[in-house]
Amino acid sequence: QARLAESGGGAVQFGGSLKLSCSASLYTTSRFCMAWFRRVPGKDREGLATIDRLSEPKYADSVNGRFTISRDNNKKAVFLPMNDLRPEDTGTYYCAVDAVDDHLPCSPANDAYRYWGQGTQVTVSS
Numbered sequence: 001q002a003r004l005a006e007s008g009g010g011a012v013q014f015g016g017s018l019k020l021s022c023s024a025s026l027y028t029t030s031r032f033c034m035a036w037f038r039r040v041p042g043k044d045r046e047g048l049a050t051i052d053r054l055s056e057p058k059y060a061d062s063v064n065g066r067f068t069i070s071r072d073n074n075k076k077a078v079f080l081p082m083n084d085l086r087p088e089d090t091g092t093y094y095c096a097v098d099a100v101d102d103h104l105p106c107s108p109a110n111d112a113y114r115y116w117g118q119g120t121q122v123t124v125s126s
Contacts, residue, residue, distance in 0.1 A: 002026045002115040006095050009120030012085055016124070020080040022095030022117055032097045033106035034071050034078040035113060038122075040091040047108025048093075049080065052100075060108065063089075085124045092119040 008020040020036065035050040049069035051057045057069045066084045071077065078095055096113035100106060 004117035006117040006120040011123040017083045024076045029076045030073040036080045037094045038091045050106035052106045
């Protein structure tokens with residue numbers, strides 16, 4: 001059973017920055033899609049960013065240009081530096097990984113991932 005652990009959450013003011021990190025206890029992550037999700041109270045968990053095995057990123061419109069997803073397969077880790085944070089970015093952030101066939105793109109859907117972290121809280125005050 002893979003285990004993922006997020007870190008880097010916290011409380012910041014409007015316009016501030018945070019960097020989330022996630023490490024995976026997997027033999028390898030090189031062929032895995034890796035992703036970041038956010039859950040806001042009262043809403044479904046939202047896919048924010050994905051990165052495929054070739055390190056090609058994709059972003060939700062809500063974070064495009066402010067968040068940057070990256071990965072380090074040697075460290076079996078995925079990162080999410082977040083800039084220009086806004087109160088609406090407040091929520092619990094989760095990393096997720098799963099293997100995918102080479103010809104398929106990474107999905108931002110919740111049900112595309114079997115392995116999840118426990119979440120880290122990000123709070124942005126106005």
